[in-house]
Amino acid sequence: MQPDLARLNVNLASAQASATYKIMDRVAARRAAGARIISLSAGEPDFDTPAHVCDAAIEAIRAGHTRYTQVAGMRPLREAIAAKFQGENGLDVGWQDTIVCTGGKQVIYNALSATLNAGDEVIVPAPYWVSYPEMVQLSGAVPVIVSCGADVGFKLTPDALARAITPRTRWLILNSPSNPTGAVYTRDELAALAEVLLDHPHVLVLSDDIYEHLTFDSAGFHTIAAVAPRLASRTLTMNGVSKAYAMTGWRIGFGTGPRWLLEAMEKVQGQQTSGASSISQHAALAALNGPKDFIRGSRAVFKERRNLMVSMLNETPGLACPVPAGAFYAFASCGGILGRRTAAGTLLATDEDVAGALLDEANVAVVHGSAFGLGPYIRIAYALDTESLRQACQAIRQFCLSLKD
């Protein structure tokens, strides 16, 4: 091979492959070798897509809706998205103020790649969803990680935000409810962050609301462009059907923001994918315009599972799990077992060692917190049936009880 044939784009060369996908690959390899693994690593609901949504997709195929749509998405879906943003979020949005992309991920990617230049900075509160820093880097910009520990509920504070902003700051990324911690920002917390942002008109805000419908107890959902309407002209509010309607494989996300930004994102998308799948757009239309009982039902199921997980994890010596207010993740500290050895003799020096040993020795897959920018933690996705969750927690407890000094 020519010496420089495999030379990569410089931005890609420094990016990491998704840690969650890497673990899913390891699980697949162990399963292929015959192991029975309970995987708490995947970030997707275990429910089936609602039947009326699947029917709408089949009907779309039969009706011949199998061609390219407009790059920014077909108009009826964009109208439904505008109605969703108005009705559920209180945003003043017309259909022209929306864009449909191939998953929520591509909304974010389009926005970042359309706006970032070398040396620009993007503030990413940690723990963060694994893809944010990598997407920033792929765009040639610099992720500025702001650590937000358990002492601040894993949430960005106004002081920490103010300290992180520089003249080079281009974006702040907010994610509530959060992957990986399940933390949910209150209206007052968002208003306090908005106060800081109002002093810095050069900063754009990306609000990742993909877990909007999964909030529990008294934690209501709020989005910053509605809490602080003066920020709306520089906020991209992103959402999608993946988590709310158990539609991860359909790949439909959407967003609303200032027209100049949406036009730039459309330009990127027009050269990249030409737009989201026509069939999936029809399915998403049925989801947004259809009954909402699926959302209520899945929220109730996730809340029960959360309660089970948190209590079982907190009964496990060495683990400590704060109660997450949303999403379907528990983020448990494993600091209490670091420095110890497993029954098979593996030294647990880091949370990555813990996740690796849990997979190898307890047959339970979780993701280490440091992959999300904060250790020593493990992220546990409770998107599985109750019996499997119970068995997984028992296996984790047994693993911890069998550790040696």
Ligand code: PLP
């Ligand atoms: N944002 C967060 C915080 C996520 O956890 C995910 C998926 O895991 C996404 C965005 C991407 O969603 P989608 O599957 O619609 O691309």
